[in-house]
Amino acid sequence: MVDEIPFFNYQHIYKKNSNEFKKIFNELGLRGAYILQKDLLSFEKNLQKFLNVKFALGVADGTNAIINGLVACGIGFKDEVIIASHTYIATAAAIKLVGAKPVFADIGNDFLICPKSVETLITKKTKAIMPTQLNGRCCDMDKIMSIAKTNKLEVFEDSAQALGAKFKGKSAGTFGKFGTSSFYPAKLLGSFGDGGAIFTNNKKIFEKCRLYRDHGRNQDGQVVDWGTNSRLDNIQAAFLDFKLRHFLDEIKKRREIAGKYHEAFKDIEELSLPPAPSDGKHFDVYQNYELAAENRDNLRSYLFKKKIKTIIQWNGTPVHQFNKLGFKKSDNTHLVNTNLFFKKCLMLPMNTSLTDVQVQRIIDTVIKFYRKK
Ligand SMILES: *Cc1c(COP(=O)(O)O)cnc(C)c1O
Secondary structure (H helix, E strand, C coil): CCCCECCCCHHHHHHCCHHHHHHHHHHHHHHCCCCCCHHHHHHHHHHHHHHCCCEEEEECCHHHHHHHHHHHCCCCCCCEEEEECCCCHHHHHHHHHCCCEEEEECECCCCCECHHHHHHCCCCCEEEECCECHHHCCCCHHHHHHHHHHCCCEEEEECCCCCCCEECCEECCCCCCEEEEECCCCCCCCCCCCCEEEEECCHHHHHHHHHHHECCECCCCCECCCCCECECCHHHHHHHHHHHHCHHHHHHHHHHHHHHHHHHHCCCCCEECCCCCCCCCEECCCCCEEEEECCHHHHHHHHHHCCECCECHHHHCCHHHCHHHCCCHHHHCCCHHHHHHHHHEEEECCCCCCCHHHHHHHHHHHHHHHHCC
16 A cells, blocks of 8 residues: 555644744734734735845735735726736736736747747737746746836736746846735645735835725825735744755755656657756746646556655646636637646645655656556
């Protein structure tokens, strides 16, 4: 009998450091420090340092981080924001919920937003490009920034999946007017519930975001603008502040696993792999290991039978294919690569609970599937 390899091991994030977490919880409980306390400020400071960004602000979750950023940048009615369709529904929903329209770009060979596709979608209404830094990898930010500059557009980043990723030494989430992160448990830096953050180098945007997250109240408690309740819990911030100290080790482990997958699979013709960890301009942090596989559904069943759990991202549906949301097929005929990709894409287990033995078993099982044909 072999053990099951789960796609993500939710118990592990607690078990790994349970004594420290108990201590933190006890200390905060005794102090009664639950909302907007020094632990949150400390985490925000450490995030700023980690990303080399002027401002980091903890908020309720990654979705609210995007909404908050869009509101602060004045995105609203009649505006269009270009995003990839290969993203979480939250990216598009945030745009919709502030009254604007999400416009979908195709993906390129790297499975990320395709700059060429972006260029063809720019209209008079376009206000911004918001790439999703997906799976722990930055898209080609030189190209995105230059398209934005030429067309006088803002750049925002949904970097929920890319905390610590870099492009030419610059951190994901720090390129445009604002970037975001999510601390959902299965994310790179996972909390024990929901959490998120906004990053910006712009003081005005930071101040607007800070007002918005706390009912429009300024530092003296006076209401000076409309806002909502979108604060990161102080307790989550304290846990995250602890986890951030060990975060580089976690990234290292993810990159090691990605390196092993890459070495093992690079000659299997039926697989298109994400770039290897040592790929020049990019520093990938591998939130996910997503590949494109011929005969995907059979591979997935085979792995399942061998007790290896995989996931098809977004449950197999890119945003533009959610028919109930009213997207017209005729508006999205250009999403050729995205449509093809979703017939083949699959995510193998990628997390810091994986043992060497488990990684090897995943590798051997994938290889066996393609060899036995
Ligand atoms: C997780 C995720 C979000 C949203 O984060 P939540 O914290 O769950 O609200 C947004 N965009 C992408 C690409 C994500 O993966």
